[in-house]
Amino acid sequence: MDRIIQWATDPWGQNVPIHIAWFLIWVAAIGGLLFLMVHATYVRYFAKARQFVNDDPADIAPRLPKRIPRHSLGARLFHWIMAASMLTLLFTAFLPKVGIQFDWITYHWIAGAVLTASVIFHVFHASFVLDFWSIWPDKIDLQDAFRRTLRFVGRTAPRPRKFAKYPLENKLYHLAIVAAGLSVIGTGVFMLFRVRTILFPRNPYLFSDMTWGLIYVLHGLAGVGLIGLILVHIYMAVRPEKLAITKSMIVGSMSREFYLEEHDPHRWVVDTSSSPKL
Amino acid sequence: MAVIRDVMPAFELVQPSSAVEAQKVLEQHGSDAWVLAGGMDSFDWLKDRIKRPKIVVDLSGIDELKGVRTIADGIEIGAMTTLTELVANETVKQKFGLLAQAAELVASPQIRNQGTIGGNVSQDARCWYYRAGWPCYRAGGNICYADDPDGRNREHAILHADRCVAVNPSDTAPALIALDAKFVMRTPKGERIVDAEDYFIGPEIDITRLHILQPGDLLTAIRIPSSWANAKFYFEKVRDRNVWDFPLLNVASAMVVSGGTIERIRIAVNGAAARPLRLKAVEDAVRDKAPNAETGVLAGKLAVRGAVPLQFNGYKIPLLRNLVKRAIGGVEEAVWTA
Numbered sequence: 001m002d003r004i005i006q007w008a009t010d011p012w013g014q015n016v017p018i019h020i021a022w023f024l025i026w027v028a029a030i031g032g033l034l035f036l037m038v039h040a041t042y043v044r045y046f047a048k049a050r051q052f053v054n055d056d057p058a059d060i061a062p063r064l065p066k067r068i069p070r071h072s073l074g075a076r077l078f079h080w081i082m083a084a085s086m087l088t089l090l091f092t093a094f095l096p097k098v099g100i101q102f103d104w105i106t107y108h109w110i111a112g113a114v115l116t117a118s119v120i121f122h123v124f125h126a127s128f129v130l131d132f133w134s135i136w137p138d139k140i141d142l143q144d145a146f147r148r149t150l151r152f153v154g155r156t157a158p159r160p161r162k163f164a165k166y167p168l169e170n171k172l173y174h175l176a177i178v179a180a181g182l183s184v185i186g187t188g189v190f191m192l193f194r195v196r197t198i199l200f201p202r203n204p205y206l207f208s209d210m211t212w213g214l215i216y217v218l219h220g221l222a223g224v225g226l227i228g229l230i231l232v233h234i235y236m237a238v239r240p241e242k243l244a245i246t247k248s249m250i251v252g253s254m255s256r257e258f259y260l261e262e263h264d265p266h267r268w269v270v271d272t273s274s275s276p277k278l
Numbered sequence: 279m280a281v282i283r284d285v286m287p288a289f290e291l292v293q294p295s296s297a298v299e300a301q302k303v304l305e306q307h308g309s310d311a312w313v314l315a316g317g318m319d320s321f322d323w324l325k326d327r328i329k330r331p332k333i334v335v336d337l338s339g340i341d342e343l344k345g346v347r348t349i350a351d352g353i354e355i356g357a358m359t360t361l362t363e364l365v366a367n368e369t370v371k372q373k374f375g376l377l378a379q380a381a382e383l384v385a386s387p388q389i390r391n392q393g394t395i396g397g398n399v400s401q402d403a404r405c406w407y408y409r410a411g412w413p414c415y416r417a418g419g420n421i422c423y424a425d426d427p428d429g430r431n432r433e434h435a436i437l438h439a440d441r442c443v444a445v446n447p448s449d450t451a452p453a454l455i456a457l458d459a460k461f462v463m464r465t466p467k468g469e470r471i472v473d474a475e476d477y478f479i480g481p482e483i484d485i486t487r488l489h490i491l492q493p494g495d496l497l498t499a500i501r502i503p504s505s506w507a508n509a510k511f512y513f514e515k516v517r518d519r520n521v522w523d524f525p526l527l528n529v530a531s532a533m534v535v536s537g538g539t540i541e542r543i544r545i546a547v548n549g550a551a552a553r554p555l556r557l558k559a560v561e562d563a564v565r566d567k568a569p570n571a572e573t574g575v576l577a578g579k580l581a582v583r584g585a586v587p588l589q590f591n592g593y594k595i596p597l598l599r600n601l602v603k604r605a606i607g608g609v610e611e612a613v614w615t616a
Contacts, residue, residue, distance in 0.1 A: 006418070008413030008417075008418075008419055009413070010412070010413060011412050011423070016413075018413050018418070018419045018420050019419075019420060096484070101479075101483050101484050102483065103440075103482040103483060104482075105440060105441070105482065106482075194420070194421070194441070195440075195441055202425075204421055204422070204425075204426060205426070209421075212420060212421070213420070216420050
């Protein structure tokens with residue numbers, strides 16, 4: 001633990017953490033890149049074609065629109081605002097630590113404030129407007145993950161079902177982003193009390209040195225974790241087989257063919273009542 | 279924290295005989311190495327055991343880093359030239375008297391005999407929380423003990439503070455900025471020359487350093503072009519003890535007056551921020567104006583624009599305003615009448 005946390009002695013003789021050890025930046029970046037290489041190699045040379053339960057959607061297909069709505073305008077705006085603020089936060093936080101020095105802190109706290117506001121919007125939007133539970137793993141996800149694992153190791157198991165709106169990997173990634181994101185936001189809001197901003201009156205003694213140290217450490221750990229998570233996310237977004245999903249985050253919809261190929265119409269029910277049948 | 283004074287921790291002493299050799303040693307050991315010039319700042323750190331370098335590179339045996347030389351366009355001062363040598367140098371006195379004035383006001387005669395120009399511009403901050411070894415921002419921590427309602431911050435920054443409120447304590451730095459000096463560094467990538475004002479950095483760029491020298495870099499010389507030789511100079515330093523102290527504030531200006539108006543001017547102050555500040559807005563405002571009290575008032579007001587006092591350093595705002603006014607209008611205009 002001492003190797004990943006930087007400690008110091010405060011004026012009262014107390015040994016307190018002050019921040020993470022900065023080599024963790026490289027650990028996260030290299031870890032993320034290694035994941036990309038291993039995943040790309042696996043998909044290119046070893047992965048078998050995916051097989052799902054035979055569930056003929058022939059009766060459903062004619063009633064579907066040509067373009068399946070996936071992300072509302074509000075959801076897309078949130079995503080891209082969050083992405084821009086997150087990238088700004090990562091660059092402003094870590095570039096100075098690896099030797100590229102510039103006046104970073106103003107950009108950093110402004111981006112942090114934007115991220116916080118966008119996440120608050122997202123929580124309410126997802127809770128009251130979107131299908132809240134669609135992004136959380138459910139029983140079928142876990143059953144199918146178990147089936148896929150058994151089949152991967154050569155054991156006999158039924159084929160998994162097609163995905164709901166979001167595959168399990170997507171849901172798990174969202175969970176990781178929620179944990180890391182809420183950690184940096186929660187700690188970052190308090191850290192704003194240590195610098196002069198237009199948001200709060202400065203109060204560096206809001207907490208004890210130990211509590212402040214733990215806040216800085218958690219902020220740092222979640223921050224470097226986000227380096228790896230964002231690397232993986234961008235990589236997945238540009239993979240050929242995922243481009244339809246990425247495009248849907250821009251245009252809001254995906255093709256009917258992709259929907260039927262990847263998703264279970266019974267688990268991700270598309271409202272066809274108001275859509276023109278194209 | 280118990281501070282054991284006067285007993286330095288063990289380190290390996292390297293005494294190179296050339297700048298090339300010194301830079302190679304610094305590059306080889308990176309952040310484990312410590313540059314020892316005159317030792318006036320270094321020995322405090324080492325004896326207090328706050329800094330614990332593994333390698334100390336003593337530059338005192340490198341003759342090429344010493345002395346004042348005439349070059350094609352001005353003079354070149356070796357980084358290891360002592361402040362006393364600088365004050366006594368005829369060329370410096372005659373052409374660049376601003377630097378001689380500034381150097382002569384550094385500390386005490388004994389310190390000027392030992393302290394070097396390179397060390398004076400590269401010395402560390404004097405904030406006592408930092409010098410005492412507390413884990414403040416400048417020491418790599420996450421707090422400023424001085425920027426606090428109860429913090430002892432009488433000597434600290436009123437301008438451009440960013441988390442850390444320590445100030446640059448150099449007297450020669452503003453004079454060199456006013457003289458448009460160039461700093462020559464030997465780095466792992468080769469020679470690098472920067473304008474004097476770009477040698478210094480504030481906490482918004484790097485909160486742990488006052489200048490741009492990275493581990494492996496060596497300041498070798500300071501070049502002063504002849505463009506400001508024999509200009510009208512003004513240097514004033516305000517300190518608590520006139521016999522020996524760091525500046526509360528200082529001001530340095532070089533002015534060329536033609537036809538009763540300011541044709542060209544460079545003005546810089548130190549002690550107000552973590553880096554010596556060139557007052558470009560003041561320069562632009564007073565150009566083509568008469569160097570009198572009225573112009574000085576304008577300059578003084580501009581100089582303190584954006585100043586934010588801490589609990590105990592509010593006096594620095596009128597002090598800076600007056601110093602800048604005097605630098606423009608002269609001492610005879612000292613009384614603030616605006």
